[in-house]
Amino acid sequence: xxxxxxxxxxxxxxxxxxxxxxxxxxxxxxxxxxxxxxxxxxxxxxxxxxxxxxxxxxxxxxxxxxxxxxxxxxxxxxxxxxxxxxxxxxxxxxxxxxxxxxxxxxxxxxxxxxxxxxxxxxxxxxxxxxxxxxxxxxxxxxxxxxxxxxxxxxxxxxxxxxxxxxxxxxxxxxxxxxxxxxxxxxxxxxxxxxxxxxxxxxxxxxxxxxxxxxxxxxxxxxxxxxxxxxxxxxxxxxxxxxxxxxxxxxxxxxxxxxxxxxxxxxxxxxxxxxxxxxxxxxxxxxxxxxxxxxxxxxxxxxxxxxxxxxxxxxxxxxxxxxxxxxxxxxxxxxxxxxxxxxxxxxxxxxxxxxxxxxxxxxxxxxxxxxxxxxxxxxxxxxxxxxxxxxxxxxxxxxxxxxxxxxxxxxxxxxxxxxxxxxxxxxxxxxxxxxxxxxxxxxxxxxxxxxxxxxxxxxxxxxxxxxxxxxxxxxxxxxxxxxxxxxxxxxxxxxxxxxxxxxxxxxx
Numbered sequence: 408x409x410x411x412x413x414x415x416x417x418x419x420x421x422x423x424x425x426x427x428x429x430x431x432x433x434x435x436x437x438x439x440x441x442x443x444x445x446x447x448x449x450x451x452x453x454x455x456x457x458x459x460x461x462x463x464x465x466x467x468x469x470x471x472x473x474x475x476x477x478x479x480x481x482x483x484x485x486x487x488x489x490x491x492x493x494x495x496x497x498x499x500x501x502x503x504x505x506x507x508x509x510x511x512x513x514x515x516x517x518x519x520x521x522x523x524x525x526x527x528x529x530x531x532x533x534x535x536x537x538x539x540x541x542x543x544x545x546x547x548x549x550x551x552x553x554x555x556x557x558x559x560x561x562x563x564x565x566x567x568x569x570x571x572x573x574x575x576x577x578x579x580x581x582x583x584x585x586x587x588x589x590x591x592x593x594x595x596x597x598x599x600x601x602x603x604x605x606x607x608x609x610x611x612x613x614x615x616x617x618x619x620x621x622x623x624x625x626x627x628x629x630x631x632x633x634x635x636x637x638x639x640x641x642x643x644x645x646x647x648x649x650x651x652x653x654x655x656x657x658x659x660x661x662x663x664x665x666x667x668x669x670x671x672x673x674x675x676x677x678x679x680x681x682x683x684x685x686x687x688x689x690x691x692x693x694x695x696x697x698x699x700x701x702x703x704x705x706x707x708x709x710x711x712x713x714x715x716x717x718x719x720x721x722x723x724x725x726x727x728x729x730x731x732x733x734x735x736x737x738x739x740x741x742x743x744x745x746x747x748x749x750x751x752x753x754x755x756x757x758x759x760x761x762x763x764x765x766x767x768x769x770x771x772x773x774x775x776x777x778x779x780x781x782x783x784x785x786x787x788x789x790x791x792x793x794x795x796x797x798x799x800x801x802x803x804x805x806x807x808x809x810x811x812x813x814x815x816x817x818x819x820x821x822x823x824x825x826x827x828x829x830x831x832x833x834x835x836x837x838x839x840x841x842x843x844x845x846x847x848x849x850x851x852x853x854x855x856x857x858x859x860x861x862x863x864x865x866x867x868x869x870x871x872x873x874x875x876x877x878x879x880x881x882x883x884x885x886x887x888x889x890x891x892x893x894x895x896x897x898x899x900x901x902x903x904x905x906x907x908x909x910x911x912x913x914x
Contacts, residue, residue: 422535429531429588429592430528430553432557436520443574444458444733444734451509461513466848466849468849470845470846473838476526480529486595488529496519497588500582501579502519504576534595537597538598552762556759559756565577710777712886718844719846719879720878725813727868728791728807728872732754736750757808759815761812765783765815776819780820790809791810792870824840851872
């Protein structure tokens with residue numbers, strides 16, 4: 408498919424608006440799942456660790472399945488994937504209202520809704536990148552705030568719907584709202600060149616001849632006999648030769664010679680097709696080996712290895728507050744009259760602010776994005792250590808705002824990855840990192856919930872979370888210290904695909 412040059416405007420701004428609302432509608436409920444988490448605890452009576460799997464799967468499965476999501480969008484396009492995923496998200500939410508137990512929620516809310524969100528995220532980012540080039544950073548920043556605004560609004564909306572219609576009614580209404588994703592997806596018009604010449608051959612015509620081994624066998628012997636008999640009849644009509652016995656003998660001789668030639672041709676093409684399949688399998692195997700060789704080269708980079716550990720530990724320790732903060736407030740016996748705003752809403756709105764401010768800071772040449780990212784990790788760890796000491800709504804609200812702002816470091820994570828491995832390896836490296844980020848999102852809340860089930864308090868759980876984030880931050884800081892620059896002076900001796908992060912370089 409031939410694409411026009413990205414217009415950096417025009418219909419692209421419509422794409423930005425619909426992508427914003429798509430992320431708003433699909434991620435609103437999964438990110439604000441902490442409100443539903445309390446209701447599921449009361450409804451099913453399961454442990455906090457087991458119940459936390461629902462929200463962690465909904466937020467982590469999309470990242471874990473990011474390679475599959477990318478293949479779907481590349482194969483079918485952003486518009487069909489967005490419409491299909493809209494049905495998945497809406498259907499999963501509505502199915503969850505009929506859940507008889509927590510295990511049903513693992514499938515309906517955790518996997519179906521989570522996978523739909525992952526597909527929608529990939530579709531919105533892909534279609535936005537197609538429409539923008541010079542303003543791509545601005546466009547991506549705008550659509551990424553849709554999920555944060557969705558968290559802010561859905562936290563209060565779901566609580567109000569639960570008070571009015573109960574948990575089941577809330578999920579049905581939220582699922583019905585998600586059907587608006589279909590309207591947003593229908594507006595994701597692909598950027599296809601209108602003046603591109605129509606292909607002269609169809610896709611079938613472009614398939615090489617080796618793929619049609621059995622084409623010559625499609626004509627059966629009976630067809631050949633009928634054709635030959637017809638030709639002989641026409642010849643007899645012209646020459647008026649009435650010798651039928653002689654004609655039958657001639658026909659049999661011709662047919663026998665044709666069958667011999669046909670068998671030779673068939674055997675030849677079978678051999679050609681076998682060789683073709685062998686070459687194709689060999690090429691695919693070579694690509695597979697190259698992929699793993701490039702992966703090994705990536706992990707030889709000290710900073711990338713530290714970044715991989717840091718993102719895994721950050722999501723294990725830093726994601727649980729957005730899911731469990733409401734239960735933390737309830738466990739601290741905070742009076743509901745003191746609730747001026749849900750804590751999850753505070754996290755959501757401050758995450759949007761953090762994404763914008765940290766993204767702006769990353770554009771300054773005198774700011775090193777790697778150090779900026781390390782600072783956010785260390786501050787997140789300190790804030791997590793402070794949660795057990797918060798015994799009032801005000802202190803929990805302040806910590807929620809700080810954690811939400813620091814969680815906005817997702818906006819600078821692509822910058823850090825690019826500076827670490829180079830633009831050539833960005834797609835490969837980012838896919839690996841996102842997989843482990845999804846793994847951390849899936850494991851973090853259940854681990855914190857299990858700590859509570861064992862100790863009947865959240866203090867130990869958040870000490871563990873803070874330790875994980877601090878450990879990841881310090882490892883990344885040590886890997887990026889200037890003392891490692893001595894290794895970069897010998898970069899010419901390294902393999903061409905090896906990358907080293909120069910801390911002194913401008914971000």
